[in-house]
Amino acid sequence: MQNQEIKQLIEAADDAINREDFEALMEFYSDDAVLVVKPGLLVRGKEQIRKAFEAIAEYFNHSLAVEQGKMCILEAGDTALVISNTVLNVGQRTDASYSMDRNATYVFKREEDKHWRCIIDNSYGVELLDVEDKEK
Known part of the structure; x- marks a missing residue:
């Protein structure tokens, strides 16, 4: 069975990304979260994650739209692994529209306040x- 709470959190985070409401988006992350900006580039903590999302929005000329497709959530205690087909649509990066599918992985932790982040x-x-x- 899917953890509906986590699924709804991911949908809300996607909505915040799509609206570029990065303040609301930061509620989705733990204080010490890690974001893979691109292979080889990680950022840590809410401040750096927010800056990364601002730069990503700028890079895609504020046209990025994110949504989740098929999703699998594996839960053990206060930790959950989410494997999801993430669809990124970009209206205008360099004068062309395109879409890309990724098989994303997310890790969630239920924090002391009982919220998943x-x-x-x-x-x-x-x-x-x-x-x-390739780096080897």
Whole structure:
């Protein structure tokens, strides 16, 4: 069974990204969360994550739209692994529209206040392994 609370949190986070409401988006993350900006580039903590999302919005000329497709949530105690087909649509990056699908992985932790928060946000999923292989 899917954890509906986590699924709804991810949908709300996508909505915040799409509206560029980065203040609301930061509620989605733990204080020490890690975001994979791109393979080889990680940022840590809410301040750096917010700056990264602002830069991403700018890079895509404020046209990024994120949504989740098929999703699997594995939960053990206060930790959950989410594997999701994430769809990124971009209206105008360099005069052209395009879409890309990623098999993302997210890790959530139920914090002391009983709210689930993302501690690892990796929209690239296992693609990180390809980058590590190239660096060897």
